Amino acid sequence: xxxxxxxxxxxxxxxxxxxxxxxxxxxxxxxxxxxxxxxxxxxxxxxxxxxxxxxxxxxxxxxxxxxxxxxxxxxxxxx
Amino acid sequence: xxxxxxxxxxxxxxxxxxxxxxxxxxxxxxxxxxxxxxxxxxxxxxxxxxxxxxxxxxxxxxxxxxxxxxxxxxxxxxxxxxxxxxxxxxxxxxxxxxxxxxxxxxxxxxxxxxxxxxxxxxxxxxxxxxxxxxxxxxxxxxxxxxxxxxxxxxxxxxxxxxxxxxxxxxxxxxxxxxxxxxxxxxxxxxxxxxxxxxxxxxxxxxxxxxxxxxxxxxxxxxxxxxxxxxxxxxxxxxxxxxxxxxxxxxxxxxxxxxxxxxxxxxxxxxxxxxxxxxxxxxxxxxxxxxxxxxxxxxxxxxxxxxxxxxxxxxxxxxxxxx
Numbered sequence: 001x002x003x004x005x006x007x008x009x010x011x012x013x014x015x016x017x018x019x020x021x022x023x024x025x026x027x028x029x030x031x032x033x034x035x036x037x038x039x040x041x042x043x044x045x046x047x048x049x050x051x052x053x054x055x056x057x058x059x060x061x062x063x064x065x066x067x068x069x070x071x072x073x074x075x076x077x078x079x
Numbered sequence: 080x081x082x083x084x085x086x087x088x089x090x091x092x093x094x095x096x097x098x099x100x101x102x103x104x105x106x107x108x109x110x111x112x113x114x115x116x117x118x119x120x121x122x123x124x125x126x127x128x129x130x131x132x133x134x135x136x137x138x139x140x141x142x143x144x145x146x147x148x149x150x151x152x153x154x155x156x157x158x159x160x161x162x163x164x165x166x167x168x169x170x171x172x173x174x175x176x177x178x179x180x181x182x183x184x185x186x187x188x189x190x191x192x193x194x195x196x197x198x199x200x201x202x203x204x205x206x207x208x209x210x211x212x213x214x215x216x217x218x219x220x221x222x223x224x225x226x227x228x229x230x231x232x233x234x235x236x237x238x239x240x241x242x243x244x245x246x247x248x249x250x251x252x253x254x255x256x257x258x259x260x261x262x263x264x265x266x267x268x269x270x271x272x273x274x275x276x277x278x279x280x281x282x283x284x285x286x287x288x289x290x291x292x293x294x295x296x297x298x299x300x301x302x303x304x305x306x307x308x309x310x311x312x313x314x315x316x317x318x319x320x321x322x323x324x325x326x327x328x329x330x331x332x333x334x335x336x337x338x339x340x341x342x343x344x345x346x347x348x349x350x351x352x353x354x355x356x357x358x359x360x361x362x363x364x365x366x367x368x369x370x371x372x373x374x375x376x377x378x379x380x381x382x383x384x385x386x387x388x389x390x391x392x393x394x395x396x397x398x399x400x401x
Contacts, residue, residue, distance in 0.1 A: 008369065050169075063138070
């Protein structure tokens with residue numbers, strides 16, 4: 001599973017990355033988590049509000065930090 | 080609306096804690112309790128209301144609305160400035176938004192109208208201004224913020240500065256985020272807004288409380304009108320200095336507005352105070368560093384210059400008429 005966290009490095013982006021890691025640990029799922037900080041790459045993914053979260057190339061949320069339970073649902077839906 | 084808050088503060092301080100009436104400490108504590116409760120209630124109402132309205136304007140929709148109004152029309156600028164109030168914004172999103180707008184064919188000037196209004200006119204600033212300065216000042220702030228955004232955007236649009244946007248911006252093909260944009264139900268909107276409001280209040284409350292506490296100390300130590308001599312209406316440089324200090328100062332509205340409210344009591348003229356708050360919120364160093372990635376230095380300087388001039392003018396204007 002490929003998970004991407006989009007954001008130029010603001011506090012919320014770090015929070016999102018942490019929550020993704022926690023969700024993965026709680027679900028006991030292995031995944032590649034990549035942090036995308038390049039502005040071009042963020043825009044090309046169609047994300048206009050950071051932080052953004054994409055799993056397997058599909059944008060799941062942006063502009064907010066989803067709750068851990070929600071992130072778990074995103075992950076499950078891509079398994 | 081807030082009589083009960085005063086009674087509650089009186090009861091807590093004078094009856095429960097048995098602090099003597101008219102004692103300096105008792106009055107300060109009373110004032111602090113009253114102010115804090117009032118401000119948090121207003122913040123709660125205003126943040127919730129704006130967050131709810133916001134749920135109808137995700138950035139894609141804003142982009143579509145503005146891209147639909149092709150051209151640099153006056154109406155497009157007004158729309159952009161108004162959408163700036165109701166769309167969520169944080170300085171770290173300024174760049175992806177900018178690219179998204181430009182790529183969608185929204186004129187540069189209209190994009191700037193949006194980018195100026197979005198950080199300046201926000202729910203936290205409105206709640207605090209209403210709570211600390213009253214409805215009139217809050218309305219003056221919104222309206223002048225919108226006017227600055229519209230006028231600066233129009234001027235920036237007229238200058239033909241497209242060539243000072245970094246070239247790569249025009250080459251980016253913005254992908255479709257592809258999220259299912261089925262409209263949330265009313266219940267979902269109300270609930271989501273509540274969660275957002277709760278989180279935001281939690282985040283800003285320490286700043287607000289610290290701001291009010293420091294304000295309370297200033298209330299005790301700086302006599303009323305002590306600063307009038309330096310920053311009153313008669314000093315023509317006050318607005319200029321306030322804006323010059325406000326631009327690089329990066330603080331959220333939550334911490335700065337309670338302090339500014341004390342400064343006005345100490346004699347800083349209202350227009351000067353407004354200009355200072357606008358400079359702090361509308362233009363910040365972190366946002367400029369991010370914007371530099373898409374704007375060449377010259378355009379960035381023109382953007383700061385024109386917005387700064389608009390804020391200066393507003394400050395002088397309200398020093399004259401208020």
